[in-house]
Amino acid sequence: MPKLADPTSEKLPGVVERIEQGDSSAEAELIELYARGVRLMLIKRTGDPHLAKDLCQDTFIVILRKLRAQELRQHDSLAAFISQTAVNICIQHFRKEKRYVYTPDGIIDLNLAHIDEQDKKVDFETTRLHLESVLDQLAVSRDREILRRFYLSDEDKDVICRELGLSLIHFDRVLYRAKQRMRELIDQQEGLKALLFGGLLDA
Amino acid sequence: MRETGEISQRADSYVRGKLDKSAIDAFEIELLESLQLQDAVEDALGLQQLAKVEQKRIDSKNTVLPFFFSGHSGERPVVLQWSLAASVLMATVTSTLLWRSESENSGLQSQVAAFNQPVGRLISVPMDIMRTMDSRSPDVVIRMPAQASILALDVELDPALASAASLMLSLSNASGEQVFSWQASPGLNGRLDFAFMSTTLTYGKFWLTMRAANSDVVDERLLELLPPEH
Numbered sequence: 001m002p003k004l005a006d007p008t009s010e011k012l013p014g015v016v017e018r019i020e021q022g023d024s025s026a027e028a029e030l031i032e033l034y035a036r037g038v039r040l041m042l043i044k045r046t047g048d049p050h051l052a053k054d055l056c057q058d059t060f061i062v063i064l065r066k067l068r069a070q071e072l073r074q075h076d077s078l079a080a081f082i083s084q085t086a087v088n089i090c091i092q093h094f095r096k097e098k099r100y101v102y103t104p105d106g107i108i109d110l111n112l113a114h115i116d117e118q119d120k121k122v123d124f125e126t127t128r129l130h131l132e133s134v135l136d137q138l139a140v141s142r143d144r145e146i147l148r149r150f151y152l153s154d155e156d157k158d159v160i161c162r163e164l165g166l167s168l169i170h171f172d173r174v175l176y177r178a179k180q181r182m183r184e185l186i187d188q189q190e191g192l193k194a195l196l197f198g199g200l201l202d203a
Numbered sequence: 204m205r206e207t208g209e210i211s212q213r214a215d216s217y218v219r220g221k222l223d224k225s226a227i228d229a230f231e232i233e234l235l236e237s238l239q240l241q242d243a244v245e246d247a248l249g250l251q252q253l254a255k256v257e258q259k260r261i262d263s264k265n266t267v268l269p270f271f272f273s274g275h276s277g278e279r280p281v282v283l284q285w286s287l288a289a290s291v292l293m294a295t296v297t298s299t300l301l302w303r304s305e306s307e308n309s310g311l312q313s314q315v316a317a318f319n320q321p322v323g324r325l326i327s328v329p330m331d332i333m334r335t336m337d338s339r340s341p342d343v344v345i346r347m348p349a350q351a352s353i354l355a356l357d358v359e360l361d362p363a364l365a366s367a368a369s370l371m372l373s374l375s376n377a378s379g380e381q382v383f384s385w386q387a388s389p390g391l392n393g394r395l396d397f398a399f400m401s402t403t404l405t406y407g408k409f410w411l412t413m414r415a416a417n418s419d420v421v422d423e424r425l426l427e428l429l430p431p432e433h
Contacts, residue, residue: 037235040244044218047365047393079235082227093330094361128391131256144257149252151219151247153368175215179246182253196252197245 016075019067059086127195219238331359341427349431355398366392367415
């Protein structure tokens with residue numbers, strides 16, 4: 001597989017060594033450059049930007065502790081180390097033990113999640129409204145159907161094209177156009193980006 | 204500048220869950236080091252969210268409420284496994300109860316009222332993912348109220364189920380007899396909400412089984428309903 005341009009690691013010469021030597025600015029650089037990728041990984045794995053943000057924080061806490069303790073032997077495998085740490089944190093989260101005992105008078109939560117449900121409620125509604133406005137801009141119902149069948153119903157591109165009488169090029173064009181629309185809206189409304197993917201620097 | 208073509212297709216495959224485990228591992232390492240790939244994944248995740256909103260719109264048009272009374276729910280097949288009395292109500296609710304606005308709550312109440320059901324209160328119970336040492340320990344224990352109520356469950360889905368287009372669900376008693384089965388779509392927030400009339404359930408343990416409609420992913424939760432305190 002060809003290496004893509006602009007690898008983040010090239011911007012961080014000696015970052016592991018600097019962290020091992022107690023350089024806090026190196027820690028900040030590491031977080032700044034890897035937080036977005038980790039956040040996206042965790043959003044994909046959890047489907048929840050709020051939870052992903054929390055797990056991202058947990059991930060970097062573990063990473064920095066281990067780097068400070070000089071536990072990463074092969075410094076050139078930093079990305080693999082970060083990735084695996086994020087995956088482990090995610091798995092641990094879903095294995096965590098929780099128990100609710102409910103009575104009609106209220107919920108006794110024996111293991112409170114550290115996610116602010118009120119914030120989630122507001123953010124969810126705001127996100128939904130934003131996304132509905134994007135959908136409204138995709139005026140052709142067939143375009144919306146393509147999105148739904150491709151990204152949600154797990155249908156293959158070939159099948160969708162055959163059933164809707166589309167060429168593969170047309171299909172790609174629909175996706176490209178939808179992504180452009182989405183991107184324009186995100187660029188116009190910075191808040192939407194934070195709602196969908198979290199702030200980049202607040203990990 | 205945003206990339207199209209191969210990078211975009213790989214990001215789509217990742218977001219749609221089309222990669223095997225080793226490919227996911229390799230992709231995620233590359234994702235951490237490539238801004239282009241991060242852009243492409245962001246685009247694909249955004250469109251997936253868009254698709255979920257579209258699905259919700261469709262679901263809300265195909266009102267699912269009276270499905271035990273009419274025998275069908277819009278386009279959704281419903282299998283009724285239990286002989287139900289006229290007092291039975293079961294509603295799928297499209298947004299999480301924890302996030303439900305007052306107007307939505309009143310909406311649910313009015314839906315209940317449409318069936319002329321005497322309802323004392325709406326009890327919403329979150330049911331988050333938990334893994335205990337003992338798989339027979341209930342995930343949630345609910346003390347049932349003495350008066351007729353709507354028992355609404357707000358279930359945190361396993362990520363593998365949360366991303367599914369639709370789920371097949373069933374509720375079985377401790378003897379393994381299926382009490383209800385139905386089909387529903389996960390919420391945008393990765394949760395699933397539905398409600399029962401408290402009077403339609405007996406006390407004891409119940410297994411809630413959730414299966415992705417087009418995959419082998421299955422999750423089970425154990426509920427225990429306790430009789431009212433006197």
